Each structure stands twice: as structure tokens, then as C-alpha cells.
Amino acid sequence: MTTQQNAIDNAAASSRIRETGIGWHKALGAARRLGGYGYPALAFVLLFGGWELAVRLFRINPLTLPAPSGILNALFSDFSFYLDHAGVTLYEAIVGFVIGSALALIGGVLMAHSPALERMLLPIAVLANVTPIVAIAPLLIIWFGFGSFPKMLIAAIITFFPMLVNSITGFRSIDQNNYEYLRSLHASKAEIFFKLRLPNSLPYLFSASKTCITLSVIGAVVAEWSGADKGLGNLVMVFSNYMQIEKMFAAIAMLAAMGIVLTAVIRIVEQRALYWHSSTQTREG
Amino acid sequence: MTYISVNQVSKKFRRRGQVTEALRDIAIHLEEGTFVSLIGPSGCGKSTLLRIIGGLETADEGEVLVEGVAPLEAQSHKRFGFVPQAPALFPWRTILENMRLPFEVNRKGGRQTPEQTEEAKELLHSVGLGDFLNAYPKELSGGMQQRVGIVRAFASGAPILLMDEPFSALDEITRERIRYQLMEIWDSHKKTVVFVTHSIREAVFLSDKVVVMSSRPGRVTEIVDIELPRPRRHELEETEEYLRYVHHIKGLLRERWEH
Numbered sequence: 001m002t003t004q005q006n007a008i009d010n011a012a013a014s015s016r017i018r019e020t021g022i023g024w025h026k027a028l029g030a031a032r033r034l035g036g037y038g039y040p041a042l043a044f045v046l047l048f049g050g051w052e053l054a055v056r057l058f059r060i061n062p063l064t065l066p067a068p069s070g071i072l073n074a075l076f077s078d079f080s081f082y083l084d085h086a087g088v089t090l091y092e093a094i095v096g097f098v099i100g101s102a103l104a105l106i107g108g109v110l111m112a113h114s115p116a117l118e119r120m121l122l123p124i125a126v127l128a129n130v131t132p133i134v135a136i137a138p139l140l141i142i143w144f145g146f147g148s149f150p151k152m153l154i155a156a157i158i159t160f161f162p163m164l165v166n167s168i169t170g171f172r173s174i175d176q177n178n179y180e181y182l183r184s185l186h187a188s189k190a191e192i193f194f195k196l197r198l199p200n201s202l203p204y205l206f207s208a209s210k211t212c213i214t215l216s217v218i219g220a221v222v223a224e225w226s227g228a229d230k231g232l233g234n235l236v237m238v239f240s241n242y243m244q245i246e247k248m249f250a251a252i253a254m255l256a257a258m259g260i261v262l263t264a265v266i267r268i269v270e271q272r273a274l275y276w277h278s279s280t281q282t283r284e285g
Numbered sequence: 286m287t288y289i290s291v292n293q294v295s296k297k298f299r300r301r302g303q304v305t306e307a308l309r310d311i312a313i314h315l316e317e318g319t320f321v322s323l324i325g326p327s328g329c330g331k332s333t334l335l336r337i338i339g340g341l342e343t344a345d346e347g348e349v350l351v352e353g354v355a356p357l358e359a360q361s362h363k364r365f366g367f368v369p370q371a372p373a374l375f376p377w378r379t380i381l382e383n384m385r386l387p388f389e390v391n392r393k394g395g396r397q398t399p400e401q402t403e404e405a406k407e408l409l410h411s412v413g414l415g416d417f418l419n420a421y422p423k424e425l426s427g428g429m430q431q432r433v434g435i436v437r438a439f440a441s442g443a444p445i446l447l448m449d450e451p452f453s454a455l456d457e458i459t460r461e462r463i464r465y466q467l468m469e470i471w472d473s474h475k476k477t478v479v480f481v482t483h484s485i486r487e488a489v490f491l492s493d494k495v496v497v498m499s500s501r502p503g504r505v506t507e508i509v510d511i512e513l514p515r516p517r518r519h520e521l522e523e524t525e526e527y528l529r530y531v532h533h534i535k536g537l538l539r540e541r542w543e544h
Contacts, residue, residue, distance in 0.1 A: 175371075175373070177369040177370065177371045177372070177373040178373045178374075178375060180341060180367065180369055180373070181367055181369060181373035181386075182390060183341055184339055184340075184341060184360065184365050184367035184447070185360075185363060185365075185367075185387050185390050185391050186340075186357075186360045186361045186363065186390075186391045187390035187391050188390070188391070191389075191390040191391070195375070195386070195389065195390060196375070199375070199377045275377075275421075276376045276377040276378075276421050276423065277376070277377075
């Protein structure tokens with residue numbers, strides 16, 4: 001059990017918990033009673049509690065590593081400020097994600113239907129994928145300026161490839177019996193696409209989306225580093241230049257929170273859309 | 286005029302320079318409303334022949350006519366109800382939605398009438414799936430899924446049912462039960478069925494005509510008319526007449542082996 005493993009590694013922290021009167025066994029018991037959320041919650045408490053304690057006990061310089069309490073303090077003393085900048089980054093990431101996904105789907109449809117087109121276009125997509133996006137960002141800033149557009153573009157480029165590959169796989173990996181069944185009814189290519197290929201690709205697309213939504217945030221942040229006057233990436237850069245480490249961590253915390261929320265949103269939509277996909281027990285009969 | 290006629294059909298497969306002769310000079314004539322089985326060892330081209338009749342593949346030589354037209358044209362008029370080896374049920378559709386599928390595509394070829402929706406439900410009830418109309422395929426066992434596939438073919442409005450070893454993935458007990466259910470449904474619908482199988486007992490029990498095939502190249506060894514009384518129920522499988530047909534066909538298949 002990883003939680004337990006963590007605890008053993010974190011012997012110092014756990015012994016201190018015992019000193020303060022919360023027995024380790026009691027903590028584990030409480031975690032168990034909380035069901036699915038108990039263990040992760042316990043792990044987070046241990047991680048951030050341990051961090052807080054370590055900073056206080058070892059008197060770590062807040063310029064090196066601020067305590068979680070200091071970071072939260074920085075964050076909530078000026079929350080609307082961070083929220084404004086988060087809004088900018090979120091907007092760039094989401095618009096980029098949507099554009100990149102849309103283009104990938106169109107490309108996926110074309111390539112899934114035409115092997116010739118796939119052979120022509122896929123190498124270009126691979127080339128775009130292997131080129132480190134960080135290297136293109138400054139160029140795009142030169143071309144398109146300090147506004148939101150180059151950030152969206154980078155988020156879109158970063159989203160494009162995983163979505164493309166997964167959509168091609170999803171459109172192609174259809175059940176052969178289902179495909180032949182539609183053919184036996186003289187279904188058109190469009191009908192086969194909408195009745196079979198598209199629904200079949202949904203698990204692949206959602207799996208790619210979960211990766212790509214976080215990637216698009218990374219893309220937006222990296223682009224902001226290269227030149228921006230707004231956004232969380234920009235804040236991280238500015239605060240690091242001024243050695244305001246607590247505020248820098250506050251911006252990073254916002255980024256992490258953003259990633260969590262975006263992934264959670266996709267997970268919820270996925271559970272709604274893929275009601276048929278999760279493998280449950282079959283009935284005998 | 287014969288309902289489905291297969292005239293001197295040949296088919297070769299080329300794969301990596303190797304040519305396999307799947308079918309050579311096949312000639313069969315099928316009457317409307319009869320149950321015909323294609324039987325033979327694996328590799329005898331029985332599935333290929335079925336697929337050529339259904340317009341899923343084309344013959345290299347020869348001609349197939351279904352109701353007087355080419356298979357592809359018959360297909361465009363939705364004359365075929367296809368039952369592949371694995372039940373072709375779409376996992377994101379409920380059982381009833383899967384039953385509706387043949388009416389949703391190629392609408393020029395025909396749409397679903399309210400009577401047909403009722404018929405679909407009745408047929409599902411008759412094979413014991415009345416409680417699963419709104420269930421998803423994954424909630425059904427393999428046997429239940431295949432029953433849906435068969436019932437869907439009967440309820441699709443198509444007069445010709447093409448079944449490609451529909452029972453091959455099922456265990457013996459399930460397989461027998463579905464065989465008897467298929468016979469009951471067929472008795473009340475009298476559609477033309479072309480049924481590919483490698484079970485001799487199944488073929489004799491179900492068919493009016495059994496086309497015995499041999500492999501490499503796939504050819505017709507003999508066409509056996511099964512003159513057993515209908516309706517056929519499981520007691521038939523104990524009778525001497527039935528067993529005589531089984532032995533006869535077994536003999537035909539063994540003869541080909543020994544060559």
C-alpha cells in the first residue's frame with residue numbers, strides 16, 4: 001500500500017503526528033472510513049504537513065522554499081489578482097486546445113479514410129511533434145506579438161499531435177463484424193463514420209483529451225515565458241526575477257489547481273459520454 | 286426462376302505473392318423461403334461464398350443473381366439480413382437501439398414502421414430477452430448477444446438472411462438451445478436463409494438443403510436434400526432418418542479428407 005509506504009519513508013513526520021495525539025492507526029482508520037477520498041486526502045495531509053513542518057523545524061530560508069502556509073497567505077491576500085491572470089492563461093489554453101483538437105479531428109477523418117493522405121501528412125505532423133515547442137515559442141512571439149494569439153497557437157500545436165494519433169486509431173480500430181454488418185446494409189461512408197467510427201473513437205479521444213488539456217496549459221505557460229504581459233506563466237517569470245518566491249509559488253499553485261479542474265471536467269464529461277464503455281460484469285444466461 | 290443463383294463462381298485470393306484458390310466453379314440454385322446450409326472443412330470457402338452472395342466480396346469469375354439482380358444491387362435494396370460470427374452489436378446502443386440500426390442507415394432502402402418496432406420487441410420476448418430491451422450489450426452473455434443478432438436479422442425486413450457461423454463462439458449447450466429457437470422463429474417467418482456452419486448435426490437439423498464443400502480449391506462435393514418433416518423440434522435429432530443424413534454427410538466430408 002503506497003500510503004503506508006509513504007508513511008514509513010516519512011517516519012519523522014508520522015512520529016510527530018503521534019506526539020500531537022493523532023495516532024497513526026487512528027489516521028489510517030479515519031482514511032479508510034472516508035472511502036475513496038480518505039487515502040488520497042491522508043497522503044496530501046502528510047505531504048503538505050510534512051513540508052510545513054520541515055520548513056519550520058529546519059528553518060529553511062523562505063527564498064529557497066517557502067512553507068505552504070506562506071504560499072497560501074500570498075495567494076489569498078491578493079486572490080483576485082491571481083484569478084485575473086489565471087483567467088488569461090485558462091482562456092489561451094482552452095481556445096488552443098479546442099482549435100488543436102478540431103484540426104486534429106479533421107485531419108484524423110481525412111487520414112483514417114485515405115492511407116495516401118496519411119503517408120503524406122503524418123510525417124509532417126511527426127516533425128511538428130518532435131520539434132521542442134519551447135524552441136518555436138520565441139519565433140511565434142516575434143511573428144504575432146505579445147497578445148494571446150501566439151499562446152493559443154502553441155497550445156493548439158501541442159494538442160494537435162496526440163489528438164490526431166488517437167483519433168486515427170479510434171476511427172480505424174472498429175470492430176470488423178460491426179463494420180461488415182453496416183456494409184451488408186449498404187450504408188454510406190458517412191453513415192459508417194457517424195454510426196460506428198465516431199462513437200468508437202470516443203474512448204481514444206477522451207484519453208487524449210486528458211493528456212492534451214494539461215499539455216495545452218503547459219503550452220500557454222511556456223509561450224508566456226517567451227513574452228507576455230499577462231497570465232500565470234508571466235507571473236512566475238516576473239516573480240522569479242524579483243525573488244518573490246512565495247508569490248511565484250502562489251502562481252504555480254494556481255496552475256496546478258487549473259490543471260486539476262480541467263482534468264476533472266473532462267473526466268466528468270467522459271463518464272457521461274462513455275456510459276457503455278467501462279467493463280462491468282456480464283450476466284449469465 | 287431461381288431465387289438465388291450462383292453460376293460458375295470462382296475466386297482467388299492473392300496475398301504476398303501467394304495465390305489461394307478459394308472457390309472454383311461453384312454452381313448452386315436456391316429456392317425462395319428455403320433454409321440452406323453451406324458446410325465443409327475450414328478453408329473450403331464457404332464464408333467467402335456467403336460474402337459473395339451478400340455483395341461483401343466480388344467473384345473473379347462467374348455470376349451471382351439474387352432475385353434476378355447483382356448482389357450489390359440487392360444489397361442497396363436491403364434484401365440481406367447479415368449475422369456475422371460475433372454478434373455485431375454496437376456497445377453504445379441498447380438492445381432495442383441495436384434492433385433499430387438496420388433501419389437507420391441506407392434509408393432509401395427502407396425505414397422502420399411502427400409494426401416492425403413491435404415485431405422487434407415480440408421477437409426479443411420470444412427468445413427470452415424481453416427484460417433486456419433497454420440493456421446494453423455488455424450486460425448480456427455471449428449467447429444472449431448472438432440471439433439478439435439473429436432476431437435482428439429476422440426483424441430487419443430483409444427477405445434473405447445470411448448467417449456466417451453464428452453459433453461458432455458459443456458453448457455446446459447454449460448452441461443447441463439457440464438452434465431450436467432459430468428453428469422456431471424460422472417456422473413462423475419462412476425467410477430464405479443461407480447458413481454457414483461446420484457442424485453437421487446443425488446443418489441437417491436446420492436445412493432443406495445442405496451444400497457439402499471441400500477445400501483447396503473450394504468446390505461443391507454434393508448437394509444433399511434433407512427431406513425431414515417440418516416443423517422440426519429437438520426430438521428429431523434422435524430419429525434414425527436424421528442420423529442417416531448426418532452419417533451420409535460425415536462420409537462425404539471424410540472421403541475428401543482421405544484424399
